[in-house]
Amino acid sequence: MIRVAAVGDLHVGPDSAGALREQLSGIHEKADVLLIAGDLTKGGEPEEAEALALELEGLSVRVVAVLGNHDHHADRPAEIAGLLREAGVAVLEGDAVRIDTPGGSLGVAGVKGFGGGFSGASGAEFGEPEMKAFIRHTKERSEALESALASLETDVRIALLHYAPVRETLLGEPPEIFPFLGSYLLAEAVDRSGADLVIHGHAHRGTEHGVTPGGVNVRNVAQTVIRQAYAIYGFDAGGRREWATAGRGAHDGQGLWEGRASRDAASSAPASER
Ligand SMILES: [Fe+2]
Numbered sequence: 434m435i436r437v438a439a440v441g442d443l444h445v446g447p448d449s450a451g452a453l454r455e456q457l458s459g460i461h462e463k464a465d466v467l468l469i470a471g472d473l474t475k476g477g478e479p480e481e482a483e484a485l486a487l488e489l490e491g492l493s494v495r496v497v498a499v500l501g502n503h504d505h506h507a508d509r510p511a512e513i514a515g516l517l518r519e520a521g522v523a524v525l526e527g528d529a530v531r532i533d534t535p536g537g538s539l540g541v542a543g544v545k546g547f548g549g550g551f552s553g554a555s556g557a558e559f560g561e562p563e564m565k566a567f568i569r570h571t572k573e574r575s576e577a578l579e580s581a582l583a584s585l586e587t588d589v590r591i592a593l594l595h596y597a598p599v600r601e602t603l604l605g606e607p608p609e610i611f612p613f614l615g616s617y618l619l620a621e622a623v624d625r626s627g628a629d630l631v632i633h634g635h636a637h638r639g640t641e642h643g644v645t646p647g648g649v650n651v652r653n654v655a656q657t658v659i660r661q662a663y664a665i666y667g668f669d670a671g672g673r674r675e676w677a678t679a680g681r682g683a684h685d686g687q688g689l690w691e692g693r694a695s696r697d698a699a700s701s702a703p704a705s706e707r
């Protein structure tokens with residue numbers, strides 16, 4: 434059995450120091466690896482990444498992450514990724530990592546992804562340069578995901594994203610902002626290369642469960658969606674059957690999950706601030 438813990442949208446800042454470390458204590462008893470689906474920081478500032486690095490350094494399981502839009506906000510994503518890598522985190526962007534666990538080999542391919550919308554209601558690479566650049570970025574990140582997934586020869590393959598590949602896991606968000614929350618191009622990339630699971634975040638008010646048109650399970654693990662420190666997804670050695678269990682509860686008073694306060698904040702934030 435391969436056990437995967439996953440969470441997204443931690444939005445860590447210096448003011449939240451200590452809360453995460455406590456939530457993650459004992460994680461090795463429940464999971465073989467921790468995946469973090471972007472928005473690691475509040476505003477992409479290096480001191481926020483340093484605070485997170487302190488929390489993750491020396492953790493009892495391997496940590497794999499992608500950056501989110503918040504981690505790009507200060508235009509210093511390379512510094513954010515570098516600080517986390519110094520703490521031992523595998524920060525992916527168009528590449529993949531293999532982790533050998535007692536239950537089998539796990540491959541994780543990661544990209545941030547981007548928006549553009551979903552079939553029937555999506556943007557196109559047409560018109561103004563800004564619109565072409567928007568959709569081109571999504572296409573490039575989707576192609577990078579497809580290549581990274583295809584490079585993996587492991588028992589289980591997971592796509593780790595920040596943006597959503599399907600609309601199902603956005604349900605709960607205003608439909609008007611779906612094009613800013615993800616793109617169907619990401620799902621097409623997953624279905625072409627194949628995967629056992631897609632993990633993403635970004636949609637704070639979305640829904641945990643979805644599936645790609647090709648039948649790959651999708652899980653939105655934004656912390657305000659899973660309402661716990663992390664969700665756990667398990668795979669048999671053959672890699673094709675997923676089961677899910679809860680991680681530590683949301684209501685254990687440790688302060689990492691901020692309950693209705695953060696959910697309400699998400700509801701009033703513009704789409705670009707998810
Ligand atoms: Fe986000």
Ligand SMILES: [Fe+2]
Nearest residue numbers: 442472635707
């Ligand atoms: Fe977020």
